[in-house]
Amino acid sequence: MQSLQFRRHVLNEASEFSACAVFDVNKDGHPDIFCGGFWYAGPDWKRSITRDVPNIRGRYDDYSNLPIDVNGDGWIDVLSVNYRSASIYWIEHPGPSFGVWQTRLIDSPGPSETGRLYDIDGDGQADLLPNGTNYAAWYARRVDEEGATSWVRQELPAELAGHGIGFGDVNGDGCGDLVGPKGWYRIPQDAPRNRWIAMNEFRLHRDCSVPIVVHDVDEDGDQDIIWARAHNIGLYWMEQQPAFGGGRRWVQHAIDTSWSSSHSLLLADLDGNGRKELIAGKRYLGHGGRDPGEIDPLVVYRYEFSPADRVWQRQLISWGGICGFDLDPKFADVDLDGDIDIVAPTRVGLCLLENLGVQPRAPTEDKVTENVEDVFEYAASDSILVRRHSPDRLVPVQTQTDWGYRRWQTLRNMEKVMGRLPGPKQRVPLDVRVEREEQAEGYRRLKLTYAADPEDRVPAYLLIPNDTRQPRPAALCLHPTHRLGKSQVCGLGGNPNYAYAHELAQRGYICLAPDYAPFGDYDDYDYAREDIPYVSGTMKAIWNNVRALDLLEAMSEVDRDRIVCLGHSLGGHNSLFTAAFDQRIRAVMTSCGFTAFSHYYDGDLRGWTSDRYMPRIKTHYDLAPDKMPFDFHEILAAIAPRPVFISAPDGDSNFSQSGVKLSVERALPVFQLFEASERLFTVYPQAQHELPDTIRQQFYEWLDENL
Known part of the structure; x- marks a missing residue:
């Protein structure tokens, strides 16, 4: 695994939006970033208002930002699939005036964790797949002669309602399949698109990430399943193997159980070697600190699987501060330098992780480190509810997230004596x-x-x-x-x-x-x-x-x-x-x-x-x-x-x-x-x-x- 360097740019430390998108908002040829109530014009990231996003019980109602030209006017709009408003709507680009973006309701099907775009019916058009918590449906995109889009609701098996959903060709028959915590669902090639057949061949965790990723991890020619626990500990993959006598068998493997709350996963080729890597980040307090490990520092990691050794290798991209993955992060060549960068939204800030490629020396500015030797120690007389910022500066632990940093220091200090926990x-x-x-x-x-x-x-x-x-x-x-x-x-x-x-x-x-x-x-x-x-x-x-x-x-x-x-x-x-x-x-x-x-x-x-x-x-x-x-x-x-x-x-x-x-x-x-x-x-x-x-x-x- 080649070690890459990333520079972390804080685009808005006051941003409270959990989703983002990357597209050319102003048609100047440079990618821009859309995030909730603002868009940021590249390459200098000047911020402009998009709309007034409703705040419902302390959370902004913007759980996904999916870029697509809905009305066929040549300007990219944004789809938003939401939990607290229980709605799906699209946000209309104002065109060359760059004024206020208007919200247009598509449906109110019930609470959704978030949503993603996939070509579910194989017609070459991106369809909408929400992750409904108490409903299961997808929305077929229909484009009229003028290029305007409408969305036709298609019901799915009720077992797909819950937490976590994904799409991909699991069995290699050329048709896309759906994946949920209770198994995967297929449609025969000649069947109507609403006749999904349940394949209860495995059972994932009840709080899977969005998406559940369908990907040939071990490069053996069949598709495997990758998921994380969105409100709990760990990243996992399910290996597809041929069963004796025909069919499939599935073997579960843990990837990393040292951190929690990876609500969203990305799959991208960050190092340009032609092989996609898994990118995962920690969500900020999805359940207010009640979930296991939620109060620990935010992290973003990249993982690459080695088929020869049958293990994953991990590289830390970002640690601590406000940088993580909430509900809808994105990857794109944001700076147009030929490699893939990462846009990371959380309720405590919006960050850009600039991919600097393979560097002979790490950059000194905003260099990401997690060095156990840099962790400060505590005297026996120090209160447990203090946190050391420097050898001679103690600050009180006042919140559970404060304690998360102190807890991290304890584990690193244990490792000084015991050795590092293997990765x-x-x-x-x-x-x-x-x-x-x-x-x-x-x-x-x-x-x-x-x-x-x-x-x-x-x-x-x-x-x-x-x-x-x-x-x-x-x-x-x-x-x-x-x-x-x-x-x-x-x-x-x-x-x-x-x-x-x-x-x-x-x-x-x-x-x-x-x-x-x-x-x-x-x-x-x-x-x-x-x-x-x-x-x-x-x-x-x-x-x-x-x-x-x-x-x-x-x-x-x-x-x-x-x-x-x-x-x-x-x-x-x-x-x-x-x-x-x-x-x-x-x-x-x-x-x-x-x-x-x-x-x-x-x-x-x-x-x-x-x-x-x-x-x-x-x-x-x-x-x-x-x-x-x-x-x-x-x-x-x-x-x-x-x-x-x-x-x-x-x-x-x-x-x-x-x-x-x-x-x-x-x-x-x-x-x-x-x-x-x-x-x-x-x-x-x-x-x-x-x-x-x-x-x-x-x-x-x-x-x-x-x-």
């Missing part, structure tokens, strides 16, 4: 291999391995309840330090108090229990190998757990929005670490898993420094708690507002209860910021370094209420 380049196909399947009490137990990275496979047990007629909640069950590894939590030996995977499976949870090297069947893993891409065993375990979540999400039996991570001791702190980095985990339980570094054996951190944990604590931070760039109260806060269950016995000689209480006290203000203080739940039993039966039962009841 898409390490995310090889899971290639799950089942070695054995057995029937247990109320569930099936599968012994399997899955690929974590190009060089390593993780041994695990998968426990599947007998009744999976409805999607079941899932649990990532991490074992304590013990030679049996995963077997102990599955009830196959050792202390029965740690058989929480077995017990949860009997309660109806799908449970995945991976080994932590060198325990269980993972005893041949060598942390000292020079070629492994991890600087700590902790990050290796986190990545193995991230891939375990990929496995659970790919199972049709799993309710993808109800995944918990839990563990005791070794599994306890790794549950926290994994949940901080991967927000697909919706609840966490940690038993005897942590204490403040200053309270760990009176500040003696040697127990954390073996190769299988975090050796940099010794080599980079001198075993000194006051030199550590993160502590456990910051990890707890990074998980907020998700529910956390903490069991910290008074007799735990490994993890001092007093340090747990201190960490909880210091993290609590962040949960309070989210009005979720009750989600930081603690129990302090009279016990040793153990997980008593009474606490497990209390956790199970808590989990049923909080997941």
Whole structure:
């Protein structure tokens, strides 16, 4: 993947419109930008008013800007498909007067997420495909002899209503097909255009992006499916493969689950190599901060798939500030220099990402960076609700989005010790291999391995309840330090108090229990190998757990929005670490898993420094708690507002209860910021370094209420 450089231009930091278009508004030969109530004349982007856009309950009613000459007068108009007004209208270009643009109603079908233009009926004319939330229809474009356009509503199967829609030739028969979260829909070549046949061959997430992209990702000659979670975590693709005996089979792959809220996707050739890349950006507070990861900084990324390695490579285009993708971003050669640029609208600003091409040196002005070494650290005395802008400047965290930046700093500071969280380049196909399947009490137990990275496979047990007629909640069950590894939590030996995977499976949870090297069947893993891409065993375990979540999400039996991570001791702190980095985990339980570094054996951190944990604590931070760039109260806060269950016995000689209480006290203000203080739940039993039966039962009841 060639690394490109982009320069970010802020065209209007006060823009609150979520859609844009690129076309020559004034016919001067230079592309202009249309965005809501304004258009911007290229190349200097002088702003002019278009119209007064209605504001409905705090959002401007302009959810798409689709350029098309509707009335045949030679001037480009704009189609807008909208949610809060439940309407579809077109905005008429005023012509050479460049006066006020007039709004013309097409239909009021109901709320729509947004819309896109496709030639659905194959007549050579662009048709309108809205993403209706409670209706499903498309609008056929009809052009009369004078060139004027009318729009004829065509009904679609009701199952296509919802969140996410796309169009493309899925089966390669030369006819366009529709794609939605519940599958794809085709029309035989000789059938009327309203007789769509449901092909329920896959099921995507319920909150898919607009569009769902139909594209031959792996260049094998058939079309695959790409989508993101518009109001949740992750980008994904569904690989089309030939099935034995004919037909198709579909295999789900995760692309990137390190960020959220990618409501809109683009597919374009940014580097000019003839292969299209995936471009994705984060939406600004689509649901006011209520969605997972919504408050994290805005980002824009480009992704390119390598068919030879079968992995995606990622490049950051923009980080932070006001630049992201809301509902309708665009790509075009805006500056007429021969390459593709990106126009990025959000409710907090309008930006142009100028493609500078492959540069021997990065530009110094507005250079986009995300360098972990540039992240400022915090003293133990600093409040959790402050954010450091420079080594000597702290500002208060007053909003949830303020906290999103502070949370980002916490993760980067964790990476200073643990090493960077691997990116898409390490995310090889899971290639799950089942070695054995057995029937247990109320569930099936599968012994399997899955690929974590190009060089390593993780041994695990998968426990599947007998009744999976409805999607079941899932649990990532991490074992304590013990030679049996995963077997102990599955009830196959050792202390029965740690058989929480077995017990949860009997309660109806799908449970995945991976080994932590060198325990269980993972005893041949060598942390000292020079070629492994991890600087700590902790990050290796986190990545193995991230891939375990990929496995659970790919199972049709799993309710993808109800995944918990839990563990005791070794599994306890790794549950926290994994949940901080991967927000697909919706609840966490940690038993005897942590204490403040200053309270760990009176500040003696040697127990954390073996190769299988975090050796940099010794080599980079001198075993000194006051030199550590993160502590456990910051990890707890990074998980907020998700529910956390903490069991910290008074007799735990490994993890001092007093340090747990201190960490909880210091993290609590962040949960309070989210009005979720009750989600930081603690129990302090009279016990040793153990997980008593009474606490497990209390956790199970808590989990049923909080997941």
